[in-house]
Amino acid sequence: MIIALWIVNAILAVLFLTAGAMKVVRTKSALADSGMAWTTDASVGQVKTIGALEVVGALGLILPRATDIAPVLSPLAAVGLSLTMVGAIALHVRRNESFLAPAGLLVVTVASAVLGFATL
Numbered sequence: 001m002i003i004a005l006w007i008v009n010a011i012l013a014v015l016f017l018t019a020g021a022m023k024v025v026r027t028k029s030a031l032a033d034s035g036m037a038w039t040t041d042a043s044v045g046q047v048k049t050i051g052a053l054e055v056v057g058a059l060g061l062i063l064p065r066a067t068d069i070a071p072v073l074s075p076l077a078a079v080g081l082s083l084t085m086v087g088a089i090a091l092h093v094r095r096n097e098s099f100l101a102p103a104g105l106l107v108v109t110v111a112s113a114v115l116g117f118a119t120l
Contacts, residue, residue, distance in 0.1 A: 005115040009061040009074065012112055015105070016081060017058035023051025038091055050084070057081040061112065075116025082109040 023031065028047055031039045039047050060077025064070050088102035 002119050005119055008112045013058040013061045016054045020051045020054025023047050075113045078109050078113035078116055082106055
């Protein structure tokens with residue numbers, strides 16, 4: 001079960017680290033031009049905060065388990081990312097956009113949390 005957890009967490013970490021770093025580094029207009037139309041409804045601070053939370057969550061999926069320092073933080077990071085995806089789903093529903101990507105990520109982050117707590 002621990003191998004499945006590492007695989008799931010590695011994939012999630014890459015996805016969230018990439019998406020979060022993009023939100024932190026790129027301008028709001030560049031994000032909107034690249035397909036993130038939701039950024040037009042958010043302030044620059046909100047976009048950067050969401051990006052920072054995704055980066056911290058990605059690091060939280062890997063580092064506590066890899067260093068064996070407070071490994072309980074890994075499933076807690078997955079819970080935090082799950083809550084972020086619940087917010088993303090709500091935003092996309094409100095904007096009448098497809099919410100399949102955040103819904104899929106929600107399922108995988110919940111699976112990561114369950115596996116993480118099961119392997120403590």
